[in-house]
Amino acid sequence: MKKLNIVFTALVALLLFLVSLNTFNKNYSVNQSVFKAEKLVNGDTHQLNTMISTHVLDVDIKELKNRIVEFYEGNEYEGFISHVTINENMEKSASVYAYFDHTDDLFQFHTIPSEDNIKFKSRTENRTITNVIGQANAILIDYLDSDYYEYRDDYDRQFMNILPLNHLLSSDDSKLYNTQISIYLYVDENNIEQARKDLTQDLLIPLGVISEGTVETSEFILDSTQVSTDSLTKLSLFGDKSIESIFQMPNSLLIISAITALLVNVYVIVSQVKEIYVRRVHGNSEGLIFYRINSKQFYANFAVFILTFVILWIIHVHSFRPLAIVFIKQLCLIIALYGLLMVLVAGFLFAYFHLRNSIVYLKKQHSMSSLFITSTVIKVIGVTIVTITLALSLNTWNQNKEAVKVIENDPTYLKSVGLQGVTQAIYPQLDGEMFTKIQKWEAKYREDIEKFIVSQSLSFIDMDYYAAQVSYSDEAPIYPFGLTNLTHVENYPMTQNSSMTNFSDHEENFIIIPEKSQDSFENEGIQIDGFENSPTYFVDSTFTQFSNYVGHHNHYVDPVLYVIVDDYSVVNEFYNSLRKVINNNTEGEAFQKELLRFNRDVAQIPKLNSQDVYAQVNDKEQQSKVSFYILLATTLFIVSLFSYLMSYSFIESRKKDLSTKYFHGHSVIKRYGWLFITQALSILTIIVFIQVYNGSLDYWELDYLSVKSNSLRMIMVMLITIDVIVSSVVINTFHTKNVASILKGEGN
Secondary structure: OHHHHHHHHHHHHHHHHHHHHHHHHHHHHHHHOOOOHHHHHHOOOEEEEEEEEOOOOOOOHHHHHHHHHHHHHHHOOEEEEEEEEEOOOOOEEEEEEEEOOOOOOOOOOOOOOHHHOOOOOOOOOOOEEEOOOOOOOEEEOOOOOOOHHHHOOOOOOOOOEEEEHHHHOOOOHHHHOOOEEEEEEEEOHHHHHHHHHHHHHHHHHHHOOOOOOOOOHHHHOEEOHHHHHHOOOOOOOOOOOOHHHHHOOOHHHHHHHHHHHHHHHHHHHHOOHHHHHHHHHOOOOHHHHHHHHHHHHHHHHHHHHHHHHHHHHHHHOOOOOHHHHHHHHHHHHHHHHHHHHHHHHHHHHHHHHHOOOHHHHHHOOOOOHHHHHHHHHHHHHHHHHHHHHHHHHHHHHHHHHHHHHHHHHOOOHHHEEEEOOOOOOOOOOOOOHHHHHHHHHHHHHHHHHHHHHHHOOOEEEEOHHHHHHHHHOOOOOOOOEEEEEHHHHOOOOOEEOOEEOOOOOOOOOEEEEEHHHHHHHHHHOOOOOOOOOOOEEEEOOOOOEEOOOOOOOOEEOOOEEEEEOOOHHHOOOOOOOEEEEOOOHHHHHHHHHHHHHHHHHOOOOOEEEHHHHHHHHHHHHHHHHHHHHHHHHHHHHHHHHHHHHHHHHHHHHOHHHHHHHHHOOOOHHHHHHHHHHHHHHHHHHHHHHHHHHHHOOOHHHHHHHOOOHHHHHHHHHHHHHHHHHHHHHHHHHHHHHOHHHHHOOOOO
16 A cells, blocks of 8 residues: 555656646746736736727828827837738738837746847837747747647647837738737726827827717727736636536546545555554654654655656756746645645544544454545545546547548548638727728628639538527527538539439529438428528438537538528628638639739638648547547546455455354355445446536537446446456455454454
8 A cells, every 4th residue: 555655646746747737838828918917917007909990991001000100109108009910821820019118027927038128119129029930030938848839739829929019110011901900008097098088089080990079988999908817817726617627637637646645645544553552552652653653654755746746847847947937836835735735634643543542442453444435435526527537538539530530521621721701890889980981891891702702612601500509509409500502512412312413503592401300390490581482402411511610519410501502691791601622733823812812902811721620630539539548547547446445445344254254154245245235336326426417517518528328338337347356356365365364363
């Protein structure tokens, strides 16, 4: 048990470090995305925000840039502007132009060395701050993990480029065509109204964004302090406060390991009590005896805990940079809390045994009943958590496998590029001339995007209607459905009674219904505006549609299809719903040219390479596979250990009685019946807890957060098998090695 105690101490230290490192990095990244976070949280500073849409401005881009820079320089307000740009590959990125006195209070942590303090207000400053490698005159943002820039997955990284405001003047004018500009000011509470007035009079009215007196400044220039501070996450162990975080790796494993380590540590101390009482009877100091007997194990555990932290720090951080010092302080706090917990546990046990009569204790057989009961309770709690985690890990792996399969079986997806759509600035309570401009722009954009869809033969598929119904409903939707166009449907051959169907000659909107949804559609079909009188066609099946924009539901099998032929008036928006199938390089080059023209003349629409999406999904599938097998091995180990503790503590609590019954030929059931009943009840309780967990989920969570029936059967078989095997081994070991000595009076 002492060796097992050391092993679990190292495991707990390992998991604590990895969880702390992961959470620190995640929270740090969130905090880095909010400037002056510390002052915003403390209430010393307020953040004002408004938006300008260049889609509808009458001024040219050069004048716009000059007016923005002149506003900041003329009023000496600290702040920044940001806007989304489209690079030469039609991919989206963000640019931030800052105007601050110092970098010291820009971030929550002082990650920029004082000698690299950027003069954001200088017209001659050419240095930038970034987390993108390879930029000239750039200071890389510090990250705790030393491998951040070498191995970090680009899909997970939130790119950040912070430039001095003067860089806006020399930026490419085309980057500001048809985009939104967010303007931020940082002021103290007493200057909020003055700042709103200055921003309105000196920038927004001259640009024609609003007319004087048409809107209250408080409705247009928002105090977004609360929005920003709500996104900040305190540096804590788990970070995510939702209940689901308990069932995520490695959080769940850490919880179980910590509970197990505590249980084993208690057992090690309890097993020494008899020796302490014997020495106390002989006149020795009880406290000194307790210390001498348990101090070696205490120091060994503490040393292993610290050594594990040191080794992992060398592997992952290996530096004393300012950010590393912040993390080291957090590690020191964890070490101190661990040491304090060990002292409290030892102190509680010492006090408990100190109050007991040593003579009475020594005359009686030392019972392990309390440890048996405790190990049973902890087994139920711990195994419930770890098995739910295992089941959710299997769900994730299966979903990722299915997503990979759907993409690979799709005849067009890997040959296509997705268009992410355009978003237009929202002006609250706006009226007058600008409101009219926005209405005209939206009508013109609508006309242009529909022409672009037709001229470029774009596929349109929108599952948002169905996704919204799943997300906001407590009951199962009638059937999966989506809004699509004829171009997309023609890419997927469909059959009716095993004969090929052809929809290419249709001239009006229609509905395609797979056989499995026929009855549901006829009885209570979902009506979409514009399809009330549309003809319906039944097919054997439609197709499985992959979508990377609908949260956890990343594919839909056999959806009912509401097909648009020419009239797109039924579509609310075209965001993340357009794809272009490219069959050869010539088509690709021609489409790139047309998309470039559309971005320049109408609106900026970034594209999403389907090959990149497939690579991401494939990587996630491999990662989830590895995670599942690691968790499976860990679960088997944890469950086996709890089963061993139950069997061992049961035998220890009544070993003399069991030996006597064995000698008199009592059956295994009579000797160990209570152990078997307790094991069966613990498994039943675990299953009940899992069902209660499933019952607490909303419908839309069931697909990815529930323990499926197959997983539940697997868990039952695993628990029963492990209990049978481990109990048999422990019982057989007791019979062969301990019974004889106990009957002789040597094993009391």
